[in-house]
Amino acid sequence: MSGGEDISLSDKSDANEKFRKRILVTGGAGFIASHVVISLIEKYSDCLIIILDKLDYCASLKNLDCVTKRPNYKFIQGDICDSCFVRLLFKREKVDIVLHFAAQTHVDRSFWWSSKFHIVNVYGTYVLVKEAHEAGVERFIHVSTDEVYGDSINKEFDESSPLRPTNPYAASKAAAECVILSFWKRYKFPVIITRSSNVYGPQQYPEKVIPRFISLLQHGRKCCIHGSGLQARNFLYAADVTEAFLIVLEKGVPGEIYNIGTKFELSIIQLAKELIKLIKNISSHRDVENWLDFVPDRPYNDLRYPMNTEKLQKLGWRPKVSWKEGIRKTVDWYRENFHNWANSEKALDQFPPFTFEEN
Template structure:
């Protein structure tokens, strides 16, 4: 089998690549991977295995139609991680989110259709649903995204659905809750807090800290993606939740405890515009149809993640400087 992985130098995509090449997914010992990544600010080759015989890296943009038409022949499936994904940056400037997430996904779909790629797995997010006060979203819940990032992902989800319904392409969509784990770019809340605290700085907590998120370890997410690629039903959307809901304040408490520091190391900052209050996914479909359940306990996963950042300053420090140099806020 030959897979094209877009965004494979980013946080989730690179974990998927490393896992597959390390034998984490049975039956793929001979699978070859092509990673297509434009290496924007959050992508880095240091997240990929160096010089692996079954891995080919191509630097390029999913909006480049001619590149895709040349690259896709011979690939059996596309796993589409590539996206602009940071909400704060989408608020500061939405254009890259629309061009990459919407135009880029459309270009990729059209080129896959023309080249006869057999399977297309699109990686999305719970943010397409907006905010839920009570209960959990099912895959049938309306898409009511509130940020430019969420809206761009909702649009790309609908394009994927349309290419299945209109052209008969084998496509699926996965919508995951907040991911965490090693190799995450230090602008997202857990690595941002950990790296700042390790540097003796303060962790910035938005508003009252009572916004609720559901947490999923990146390894569990990638297992779910592989299950959907192998056994998912064409045209289906699958929610992938982690099952651990925490307020941002409770998450902060856990990070502080892991690092042995107190609340004096936290600073309150003005809330994000249009900040969604709560996310929660109903994972019944992927559990009943594909047998998926998260394996990584959040307490263990968080401890392992904090330890990884403590031990890999050489990986994250240059990226933290890169993030700090950008104009948009982070957090």
């Protein structure tokens, strides 16, 4: 496949195959990946979508309930760090395309268990890309994060900006990118890297800031704010980031990196206040303040991750869902589905205070 050529998801030489493409989505029962899986299954009925997930604490097969009966759905439970298993998986499933979402992602947990983050995010990625290369996979999309850039007060990051991660999670993702790109440099193995802003929406485990704040407020508890709460994030709705991944899948150029982001930015203190007003239906400043609980900040907390997304926009992508629409849909979903995870109640009490990273 030549660089820049659109990949056809309906073109495979063996006409006797039931499915024309076989797409492996790692971490497919997790938050962002489950949205992508659902879209792939619905859009490409002639492709088999293979979901690989270890089913760790933050994953749930309930995220995929709406597609489990589809003929092009296949779920496999397994660990990307198990090299024998992964090798056998590629051999048996004859995978054409990989979308690699599986990762440990929570910043506070990365300080407690940095070795686990490096094992999963770096070694697991190495195992996956090595076996994919040896199996002749035609496209490998690696999902990374804006956090690899570190923070910036004014300057926007583009894809050529240096990587300056400031926590173990971000460092592990930056290292994983180095592993991925080494296969492009050495073998011209067709890899693509994406770096996305904070993503929110239905199906996200309530350890991350938006579902956590929503769940705390719905349980009559206060929002926990690190330091001043002036740290800001760009929030991107799940449906928009899903569309971005589909465009990268079809039109992305091997060896390239794509930022996926939005200009919409909100500080954590603003976020908390908006959710308090929306969920508790109150408007007075004093009443809103009563639902805030300020705690000491961690030693270093990135202020902003502004990204330039012109490169992806040239492929035809723009975010479409407004904040007002997206947050309303998200709040409504958690009213009915908070208990989709067996350990959802524990998420409100573990590792206080929680960080607010969404990727």
